[in-house]
Amino acid sequence: MSLIRRHYQILGTVQGVGFRPFVYRHATDNDLTGSVLNDANGVSIEVQGTEAQLAPFDHAMHHQLPPLARVDHLQVTTQPAVDGESAFIILESSGKADAQVALATDKASCPDCLADIADPDSRYYRYPFTNCTNCGPRYTIIRDLPYDRPNTAMAGFKMCPACAKEYQDPLNRRYHAQPVSCPHCGPQLSWRRPSGQGQAVESPLQHTARQLLKGQIIAIKGLGGYHLMCDATNADAVDTLRRRKQRPAKPLAVMVRDRASAERLVQGDAAEWDALCSLERPITLMRTTGATELADGVAPGIDRLGLFLPYTPIHQLLLEQLDRPLVATSANLSGEPVITELSQLVDKLGHVVDGILDHDRPILNPCDDSVVQVVRGRRQWWRLARGIAPQTERLPEACDRTILAVGAQQKNRLALAFGQRSIVSPHIGDLDNLATEGYFEHTLAQLQRIYGLSVDQLVSDLHQGYGSSQWASNYAEQQQLPLLQVQHHYAHVLAVMAEHQHRGPVLGFAFDGTGLGDDGQLWGGEVLLADTQGYQRLHHVKPFRLIGGEQAIKHPARVALSLLFQHADLECIQASGWPQRLGIDATTLSNLHLMWSKGINSPYSSSMGRLFDAMASFLQLCQHTDFDGQAGMLLEASADPLKQANLSLPLSLNDQGQIDTAGLIHYLLPRGDQPLDTAHCARAFIDGIAEMMIALMDRYPQHPIVLCGGVMQNRCLLERLLQRMGPHQERLMWPERTPVNDSGIAQGQLWYALNHPGSGE
Amino acid sequence: MTRDTKRRIQLSHGGGGVEMNQLIRKLFFKYFSNEILIRDEDAARLEISGPLAFTTDSFTVSPRTFKGGDLGKIAVAGTVNDLAMAGAIPQYLSCGFIIEEGLAFSELEQLVQSMAAELEKSGALIVCGDTKVVPKGTADGIFINTSGVGQCIAAPSWTKLEPGDCVLVSRDVGRHGACILASREGLALQGDLASDCATLWPDVKRLLDAGIDIKAMRDATRGGLSAVLNEWAASRELGIEVQQQQVPIAQEVQGLCELFGFEPMELANEGTFVLAVSADQAEQAQALLQQSQPSAAIIGTVVDAHVGKVVLTTPWGSQRYLELPKGELLPRIC
Ligand SMILES: [Fe+3]
Ligand SMILES: [Mg+2]
Ligand SMILES: [Zn+2]
Ligand SMILES: [Zn+2]
Incomplete structure (x- = not known):
């Protein structure tokens, strides 16, 4: 033959x-x-x-x-x-050629490995670093390609004969699993004091469990960084963590042992449970069941909980031991990247923790936990990191140059295109501090080294105050490279188009916080007709002033007042009862009005997100913003129990085609000193936005629909839309793996550059 | 017609004739009187030995009178301070007025009086001057130019900055800018917000007399503390680390900045300076400064890292760049 x-x-x-x-x-x-x-x-x-x-x-x-x-x-x-x-x-692997291989991402322990650590006869019994080719660390331990042990954080651990045998046996599950190791030859846990000094204990893991039970706050080194953990059922421990970390309100994620434990805390449909239990083990935002064993301080005032399951044997063993929910929040200073090194942990959070569960396997690339919510069966990623990122995609056509898209200021990620591949980094963070800027540069350098890339072209946001835009301007100038700038909300729409490799046109609703518009004003409530060549601003929220610029974003009452000022004179507002209700004294009111009327540091904005802020302020849900999306979440928590409101607060189109708040303000203005039904107002506000959007869908029936911007993470609004949009659902272009918040901006920027072939010269 | 409205500056006051002569003698000579000035020659003849510092500045402020000072005070203090910052004894000043026709004589007299009062704080003399009156509408009330010379007894310069040096500020920052902002916009204020406008020579002299080796020194006028530190870091190609908590800011200034959404470290000062000394003299320098301004403080250090940048450590321990003041600050929060 x-x-x-x-x-x-x-x-x-x-x-x-x-x-x-x-x-x-x-x-x-x-x-x-x-x-x-x-x-x-x-x-x-x-x-x-x-x-x-x-x-x-x-x-x-x-x-x-x-x-x-x-x-x-x-x-x-x-x-x-x-x-x-x-x-x-x-x-044997050959050296580096033209790197086209995709970086693998970290994966949760597989059932076989979990069985190994539970088996007293296995040499992996209770070994916290057990893994195989089907699970365990990847991106977080890689220094270079090809993915071989000397190029990883395992380089310093010499395999014992038993491990080497498994490593070399092609029929073994651990064949060429680079991080393979056992209690004899691999990484070890250790217990440390907050000073970083090691302290001998019989079993660091059991010691940690005991300290957590006592209500202590422990830093635990995991896969992509340290977590701060404490007993989520212990109100004192949770309050102490909040106080020491100076984090008053932002919800804390909770890790539970398994699905059964999760079911005691949250409810969800099959798709939500699938997401929670998926191999990526993301933090999944689910509805709380009401009264639970959890301390109130875990997610104050919010009807949702960010929950996740153990994804390394360390977490698995710890949770089994404790059998109770643990707060597990990334160890970092507010706004900074997750900490991966002991020295930094001690420096920055030594005063926050009571002890440290450490280990000696270096984390080469920090990687935060991913965050997802599932709305009517559709996954929506809020943060793409561990388990999923870096994301590599095959481009429809080869790209003749290396393009770097630097993303937004907040929730930054960066994206690269080269050859027939695009890569989007894990979540980097808010570029308003040196640590995050350093992480941005580390991530870029790492991806460049692994793939042997030198950048030929840059793309950034229009806003020159963004750390990313400044970095790109400087780099482009130094290296004499072409730099494209893409408007923020257009980039939001493009990001979703990029995932679908769609070139347009689409009807894009970019409902967002604030981003810089083409006219120098701050946009954020935009209805765009867009394709990859450009966009038309069909409609937008009627602009209002942000009194004191960023101050208005931190103090939503200023936005509420700004909307009142638009519709009534100062005397009328003084008499309305609103200033008292919003906590604004007479002097401050007249000063804010002066700033508003003279336009002192009070730029115009058409932001939908800021309308949410104003509404939360009117309803006295939030007068001081501690984290973004807070107003929306509090409104949701109020509106959610109601299926329908007994009043209507429409956002209508005025004769200039602007989305106008007149109806809303005319309802509220005379009611400053009357009790307001918070739930009905919140429901009516959200439903009013949904109805306005559906009316616009009816008006523009031809094109695929893109929903993006941070406001489109509002679950109440999304549920209402999906429920009411009827046949329009068929043309909804849903982003399965692209965040609609600013994490997606780099992808949008990249898609724009890829579709402007001449722009790289 | 009241007496006051009658007494206004006319174009003839700048015409070189009798009215002008009257103005010079009855007003300027009266308040600025000193031997060199009243000699009334074409040029003042001075005797100074050693290295000289020489500076000039033109002054305009709106409103011209504010809490804590007026245009006259700024016009003297500004030039005297520039000399002091160069390590020079403020000795001789020239003074040029550009006056818009119709300015009340009483206002001019008030400004001249405060100039004279301010001169006394340093002992500097106005030894020559000039007056022009321009037709209504071609200037905004009055502009004052002063130039000054003085003998250098120290030579502070940003070129002397070295890693490890301590950076101090002579008092709480942002008062002048905040005060002007509030009075210009007619804001209602709680508390007492006055400009820091002052002559800095006595403070500088006290430091020098005590043997403090001032490496670099600059008054934090336009662009505030932030501008000075950034200029130093950029010119010297070193970094400067500042502890945000250590930067003194008065409650009233902080409040106003929160209202407006401004950064106190970017606001102008008219009597506040930044200096750098070696670490071993920092405490002593701080104590000497605190004799006149208890809020004086050591705020940071010169470092090797972050070349050309100023890094602010927040009270929570994270760090960010303190950037050069820019025009309009558009929010970056999405
Ligand atoms: Fe955005
Ligand atoms: Mg000057
Ligand atoms: Zn496995
Ligand atoms: Zn082994």
Whole structure:
């Protein structure tokens, strides 16, 4: 029978995910000869055998991939048969070529590894660093490609003979699992005082559990950084954490042992439970069940809880031991990236923690927890990081240059395009401090080194106050590179188009906080008709002043007053009862009015997000903003229990086509000293926005619909829209893996540059 | 017609004739009187030895009179302070007035009086001057130019800044800018907000007399503390780290900045200076400054890192750049 030889070149997430053992198994099962090779191009396979032997192999390559593998591109060519070949072998990885392999992301412990650590007869019994090719750290431990042990944080750990044997056995689950190790040769836990000084204890894990039970706050080193943890059922512990960390209101995430424990705290539909239990183990925002064992301080005033399950054996063992929910919030200074090094932890949070559960496997790339919510079966990512990012996608067409999109100021991520690939970094954070700026540069340098990239073109936001825009301007000037600028809300729309590789036109609702518009004003309540070539601003919220600029964002009562000033004179407002209700004294009122009338540091804004702030202020839900989205969440918590409001607060289009608040303000103005039904007002406000949006969908029936901007994370609004938009749902372009908040801006910027081929010169 | 409205500056007051002569003798000579000035020569003849500092500035402020000072006071203090900041004894000043026709004589006299009072604080003399009156509408009331010379007894310069040096501020910052803002916009204020407008020579002299080696020194006028620190960091190509908590800011200034959404460290001062000394003299310098202004403080250090930048450490321990003041600050929060 004649021998056939085939060559497979495979691109995608194919390294560090058990791909070569998978190939080896199928090759040897079918008595094929040849070789498999990991290189910087991905995986290269040569197999030789009869047609009958090759067919099942080919089927497996297409249809039976290992769980963590993702093939972006597979090319098969026929080659001349080689005489006398007798075996199938795995070749050593070659050095760096043209890097097209996708960086693998960190994955939660697999069931097999969890079984190992639970098995007293296993050599991995209770070992907190157990992993295999199907699970464990990847991105957070990688220094360079190809993904081989010397290029990872495991370089300093020499495998013991037992581990080496498993590592070298192609039929073993741990074959070439780079972080493989055991209690004899791998990383170890240690207990430390807040000063960072080590303290000998019998079992650091059990010691930690005991301290948590006592109500202490412990920093625990995990996969992508340290967490601050405490007993979520202990009100004193939670309050102490808030006080020491100076974080008065922002909800804290909670880690629970398993789904059954989660069911005691939250409720959800099948899709929400799927998200919570998925391999990525994201923090999943779910509705609370009402009275629970949780301390009130975990998520004050909000009917939602960010919940996640253990994703490393450390967390698994700890949660099993304690069997109670733990607050697990990223260890950082407010606004800074998650801490990955002991020295920083001690420096910055030594005064916050009572002890540290540490380990000696370095974290090379910080990576925060991912955050998702599921609305009527649709996943919406709020933060893309551990488990999912860096995100690599195959571009529809090859790009002849390396483009760097630097993203927004807040919730920054950066995005790169080169060859036929785009990469979006994990969540970086708000670029208003040196630590986050440093993390931005680290992330960029890391991606550039791994893929051997030098940037040819930059894209940034229009706002020159953004740290990212300034960085891009400086870099473009130093390196003499072309720099494109893309309007913020247009970029929001483009981000969703990018995921769908859609070039437009679309009807985009970019309902957001504030971003700089083309006219120098602050936008944020925008209805855009957009394609990749440009956009038309169809409608926007009627502009109002933000009295005192950023001060108005921190103190929503200023926005509320600004809207009142638009509709009534000072005397009328003084007499209305509103200033008292908003907590504004007479002097402050007259000063704010003066600033408003003279326009002193009071720029105009058409932001929808700021209307939410104003509404939360009118309803006395929030007069001081501690975190973004706070107003929206508090309004949601009020509106959610009501299916329908007994009043109507419409946002209508005025004769200039602006989305006008007149109806809303005319309802509120005469009621400054009357009791307001908070729930009905909140419901009517949110429903009013939904109705306005649906009217606009009716008016523009042709194009796909994009919903984006931070306001579009409002679950109440989304649920109402999805429930009421009827046939328009068919043209809804939903972003499955692109955040609609500012985390998506870089993707939008990148898509713009990719569709302007001449712009790189 | 009241007496006051009768007494207004006319174009003839600048015409070189009798009216002008009257103005010079009855007003300027009266208040600025000193031997060199009244000699009334074409130019003042001065005797100074050693290295000299020489500076000039033109002054305009709206409103011209504010809590804590007026245009006259600023016109003297500004130039005297520039000399002091150069390590020079403020000795001789020239003074040029550009007056809009119709300015009340009483206002001019008031301004001249406060100039004279301010001169006494440093002992500097106005030794020559000039007056022009321009037709109504071609100037806004009155502009004053002063130039000054003095003998240098120290040579502070940003070129002497070294890593490890301590940075001090002579008192709480932002008062002048805040005060002008409030009175210009007619804001109702709680508390007592006065400009810091002052002559700084006595403070500088006290430091020098005590043997403080002032490495660099600058008055934090336009652009405030932030501008001075950024200029130093950029020119010297070193970094400056500032502890936000240590920067003295009066409650009233803080309140006003919160109202407006402004940064106190960017507001102008007219009697506040920034200085750098070696670490071992910092405490002593602070104590000497506190003799006149208890709010004087050590606020930061010169460092090797962050070349060309000023880094502010917040009370919570995170760090951010203190940037050069820009025009309009558009919110970056989305
Ligand atoms: Fe945005
Ligand atoms: Mg000057
Ligand atoms: Zn595993
Ligand atoms: Zn081992």
